[in-house]
Amino acid sequence: MDSWGVTLHTNNEVAQEMKELLGRSSGIAGDPEPDPEQETKRQVPEQYHEYLDIFTKPVAGQLPPHREWDLKVRLTPGAPTSISCTPYKLSRPE
Numbered sequence: 001m002d003s004w005g006v007t008l009h010t011n012n013e014v015a016q017e018m019k020e021l022l023g024r025s026s027g028i029a030g031d032p033e034p035d036p037e038q039e040t041k042r043q044v045p046e047q048y049h050e051y052l053d054i055f056t057k058p059v060a061g062q063l064p065p066h067r068e069w070d071l072k073v074r075l076t077p078g079a080p081t082s083i084s085c086t087p088y089k090l091s092r093p094e
Contacts, residue, residue, distance in 0.1 A: 040055050053059060
């Protein structure tokens with residue numbers, strides 16, 4: 001009971017009703033994990049839904065295969081490892 005004399009009673013039925021009303025997980029222990037496919041679909045903008053397969057963790061976490069037209073970067077031996085690339089000085093707010 002709080003300082004105004006109000007007691008809040010909750011149970012699984014109330015939690016389920018709140019979950020349905022809110023349309024998202026209630027965060028109550030024991031809730032089933034959301035379907036990864038549905039979760040990905042919810043996070044990816046609708047115009048990219050035809051490419052949903054590339055947003056899955058296994059596919060998104062790997063590089064594409066090497067191709068014959070891949071470029072090689074040939075470094076000059078003894079070249080400096082870094083250079084100053086500041087084109088002009090900026091003021092603090094910039």
